[in-house]
Amino acid sequence: MKLYHTQTREDYNALMDELESKGVKWADGKKPHELDGFEAYGSGTIFQVSNKEMVYFSMDFYKEIYNELEVIEYKAEKSEKDTKISNESVLEIIENLVHATSLKSFYSLQKAKYNLDKLIEKLEVEDDTKI
Known part of the structure; x- marks a missing residue:
């Protein structure tokens, strides 16, 4: 056991x-x-x-x-790549939001939400706190 x-x-x-x-x-x-x-x-x-x-x-x-x-x-193994937040990921979220609102694209909105959730998870891991 x-x-x-x-x-x-x-x-x-x-x-x-x-x-x-x-x-x-x-x-x-x-x-x-x-x-x-x-x-x-x-x-x-x-x-x-x-x-x-x-x-x-x-x-x-x-x-x-x-x-x-x-x-x-038990601790999850973290690589530097997993916890580093890149400017590209933030820009991708913004682009998806702009695309979603301008074209009324539900898919782009979902993609922006998914990427934003991932970004928040990375921030929580880096700060080791919950938002």
Whole structure:
């Protein structure tokens, strides 16, 4: 049995990627990304993995029941390329917004929203804070 803790949503997503690649599933049989285990307790969530099956519980529950067991602090690997914000990405968002409004293009608006969401995620990672 292994216990994992993730501090951020990015760390959680990376852990779910790794566990899914190893064939681990939630206790109800769902794949890791088919259930949001981070939502309930956020950074206070502990993930227990045993025999390719996982469950989650609160940090308080961990302290009551499993306090002597080691918890693995799982961190997403970050490359400089992933966390650097380029002027080109900001310009692309602006261009998509201009295109969306001038041509009433729903696709351009969706693309601008997607790129803006990615930009916000990168800022959160760099600042290690939530907006």
